[in-house]
Structure formats: structure tokens, C-alpha cells
Amino acid sequence: MAVIREAVRVTRKPLVAGNWKMHGSRDFVAAHLQALEAPLSELAIDIAVFPPAVYLDLAARQLAGLPVAIGAQDLSLEEDSGAFTGEVSGAMLKDVGCSLVLVGHSERRTIYGESNETVAKKFVAACSAGLTPVLCVGETLEQREAGETQQVVSAQLQAVAAVAGLDRLTASIIAYEPVWAIGTGKTATPDQAQEVHQGIRHWLGAEGAKTRILYGGSVKAANARELFSRPDIDGGLIGGAALVPEEFSAICRLADQQ
Numbered sequence: 001m002a003v004i005r006e007a008v009r010v011t012r013k014p015l016v017a018g019n020w021k022m023h024g025s026r027d028f029v030a031a032h033l034q035a036l037e038a039p040l041s042e043l044a045i046d047i048a049v050f051p052p053a054v055y056l057d058l059a060a061r062q063l064a065g066l067p068v069a070i071g072a073q074d075l076s077l078e079e080d081s082g083a084f085t086g087e088v089s090g091a092m093l094k095d096v097g098c099s100l101v102l103v104g105h106s107e108r109r110t111i112y113g114e115s116n117e118t119v120a121k122k123f124v125a126a127c128s129a130g131l132t133p134v135l136c137v138g139e140t141l142e143q144r145e146a147g148e149t150q151q152v153v154s155a156q157l158q159a160v161a162a163v164a165g166l167d168r169l170t171a172s173i174i175a176y177e178p179v180w181a182i183g184t185g186k187t188a189t190p191d192q193a194q195e196v197h198q199g200i201r202h203w204l205g206a207e208g209a210k211t212r213i214l215y216g217g218s219v220k221a222a223n224a225r226e227l228f229s230r231p232d233i234d235g236g237l238i239g240g241a242a243l244v245p246e247e248f249s250a251i252c253r254l255a256d257q258q
């Protein structure tokens with residue numbers, strides 16, 4: 001069992017990613033990243049932060065030389081550049097030091113009306129720019145209660161696979177984030193999360209065994225250990241708890257101990 005776990009860890013190294021959402025300031029970036037520097041530099045897992053777009057450059061400069069990846073929270077579905085007022089392209093994100101980008105976060109889907117098709121186009125734009133997409137999928141409470149969780153998640157995956165191809169989907173990172181657990185303090189139980197992660201992996205087919213699948217939704221130090229101990233959970237996408245350096249570093253340490 002331990003040997004299998006080790007083999008899996010080679011391709012699916014745990015990743016803890018902090019999604020700052022629309023929080024922060026120049027002072028916050030400086031203080032927060034400085035507080036993370038020492039605790040995170042000794043860990044063997046992958047770590048990433050997703051600051052708001054205007055602070056990406058600042059964060060990238062401050063993290064230069066540290067083993068922490070930078071990701072953006074969204075990108076334009078147009079490629080590179082053009083007359084698209086207010087948009088930020090994948091090429092620009094890459095230019096300021098990003099290697100990752102969230103695609104299809106539930107707040108983008110519900111508040112800004114991003115459809116599965118839009119999400120798929122953004123996924124492709126991310127790949128074209130040389131960024132690794134972190135594709136967020138997940139069901140609402142209503143859908144869960146109607147027994148539609150796997151169906152909803154499969155449709156979200158299928159929309160991306162249809163446009164980007166299954167190969168690019170399995171080579172990306174997937175974050176299962178039940179909408180009812182995001183920012184609500186309600187976490188999916190480790191069993192609920194494991195069941196959906198296993199379903200996603202099964203849906204992805206043979207190559208899905210290598211895909212990193214993160215859990216997100218009210219993850220904190222108090223519940224991270226149990227979630228990360230499940231075989232198909234390869235780390236977490238952390239919102240609120242990522243804004244508190246002690247909490248975020250504690251979650252990273254728990255992932256490192258698995």
C-alpha cells in the first residue's frame with residue numbers, strides 16, 4: 001500500500017493552492033508572502049498562490065527564487081492581445097510570471113454567467129499561452145440533493161474535453177469544489193469528496209490516474225488532514241484560510257505529512 005502511495009505521489013505530487021479572490025493590497029502582498037517564506041521553504045509539496053491580477057507582478061517579484069508558483073484567478077478567452085477592453089490574456093499572465101490559472105471557478109460561473117462553453121474556451125486559451133489550467137468543477141446544493149452531482153461534474157468535464165481534448169484535460173489540474181461548501185464553512189466530508197474525486201478520475205479514463213485533483217470548499221487546518229488522507233485527493237484549493245499565513249502554512253504542512 002505504501003509503495004503504491006509513493007508511486008502515485010511521483011506523478012501526483014500534493015499541491016496546496018491559495019485563491020485570494022478579490023482580497024489584498026500592496027501591503028498585504030508584501031507582509032503575507034514574507035510571513036509564508038520561512039514556513040513554506042522546507043516543504044516537499046507544490047504550493048501556489050493566486051493573487052488578484054493587479055498584484056501578480058508584485059507577488060512574482062517577491063517570490064522569485066522561492067518554490068511557490070503563481071497563478072491568476074481568470075483569463076481572457078481571446079488569445080494574446082487585441083481590442084478587448086478590460087481583458088487580460090494568458091500571454092500577459094505568462095509574461096508576469098504565472099504558470100497556473102483558475103478556469104471556471106464557481107464564482108465566475110454563477111456571478112459572471114460563465115457557461116461550460118466559455119469555460120472550455122478559457123481552458124484552451126490557457127493551454128495555448130503555456131499556462132496550466134486549474135479547472136474548477138462542482139455542484140450546487142440543489143443538484144447534490146437531487147442526486148445529480150456526478151452528472152453535473154461530468155457535463156462540466158465533457159464541455160472542456162470536447163473543445164480541448166481529453167489529453168489536455170488529463171494533463172491539467174482539476175479542482176472539485178462543491179458550490180455549497182465554498183465560503184460557507186460547510187466542508188464536504190472526506191467520504192463525499194473522495195467519492196466525487198474517484199468519479200472524476202474514472203470519467204477521465206486510464207490517463208486520469210495521473211491527473212492531480214484538488215478539493216476546495218472551506219478547507220482549513222482543522223479538516224485538511226482527513227481530506228488529504230483520501231487516496232484520490234491530491235491537495236487543496238484554499239480560499240478564506242489562504243488569507244491567514246499561519247492557517248495556510250499549517251494546511252501546507254498537513255499536505256506535506258501525507
Ligand code: PGA
Nearest residue numbers: 182183217218238239240
Ligand atoms: P473557501 O474557498 O476555502 O473560502 O471555501 C475556496 C475556493 O473558492 O476556491
